[in-house]
Amino acid sequence: MRHRTIASLALALTAACTVAAAPKPDSFAAEPQTFPSFDEWGTGEGPYAYHRLIGTCDTLNHSHGRNAAWGLWRMSIWAVDEGQVEETAEGTAELRLTCRDGSACIEQGALDDTPERVTDHTIPFETPALARAFSDRLTKLKGACRQYL
Numbered sequence: 001m002r003h004r005t006i007a008s009l010a011l012a013l014t015a016a017c018t019v020a021a022a023p024k025p026d027s028f029a030a031e032p033q034t035f036p037s038f039d040e041w042g043t044g045e046g047p048y049a050y051h052r053l054i055g056t057c058d059t060l061n062h063s064h065g066r067n068a069a070w071g072l073w074r075m076s077i078w079a080v081d082e083g084q085v086e087e088t089a090e091g092t093a094e095l096r097l098t099c100r101d102g103s104a105c106i107e108q109g110a111l112d113d114t115p116e117r118v119t120d121h122t123i124p125f126e127t128p129a130l131a132r133a134f135s136d137r138l139t140k141l142k143g144a145c146r147q148y149l
Contacts, residue, residue, distance in 0.1 A: 036144035038137065044092075044126020051123065055138065057145035060097075062123050072109050073121050079105040082139045085131045086122070093131040094122040 035057050043051040050070070054061040055077065064071040075097065083095040097120060099105040104117035125131035 035148060036141055038141065043124060043134070044130055046126070048124065048126045053123070053134065055141050057141075057148055060138065062121065068111055070110065072107075072111065072114055074107040074114055075099075075105060075121070077138065077142055077145070079103075082142075083123075083131075083135045085128055085135060087128050091127070093125045093128040095125060095131040095135055096120055096122045 037054075037056045039052075039054045041052050042049045043053070050065050052061075052063045052068075054063075058076065060075050060077050060080070062071075062073045079099055079101070080097040081100055083097045086094045086096055088094070097106070099119050102119065104119050106118045106121050107114035108116040108118050108121070123131075123134070125134065
């Protein structure tokens with residue numbers, strides 16, 4: 001009798017612990033909204049591999065070096081143009097981003113500290129084609145983000 005009571009108690013506890021979760025209502029079934037963005041390392045090979053570009057519907061971040069130890073620039077994607085590609089004599093390129101209204105809209109610094117403000121910023125690329133491709137990517141990001149404004 002005593003074994004039967006213990007077995008019943010154990011069975012009841014097991015059942016209580018394995019009760020299935022209630023199904024979610026249909027109103028919560030929708031997937032969370034995702035916004036366009038990118039996060040990529042490298043603006044080419046070799047020393048260009050240490051550049052990181054992160055774009056969201058709000059901000060473009062360019063960091064240089066591990067943890068942005070060699071530089072960090074933050075800017076609103078809406079405050080800067082899509083960039084001018086400037087080719088160098090060595091065959092590399094820079095993409096110059098400029099504040100649309102002439103203000104110092106770009107935060108500049110290193111690590112996580114950006115105390116300075118500048119009116120333009122250049123991102124180095126190994127080739128002009130890579131710089132143009134990134135400028136196009138920024139234009140496409142802005143276009144995709146407009147639907148969320």
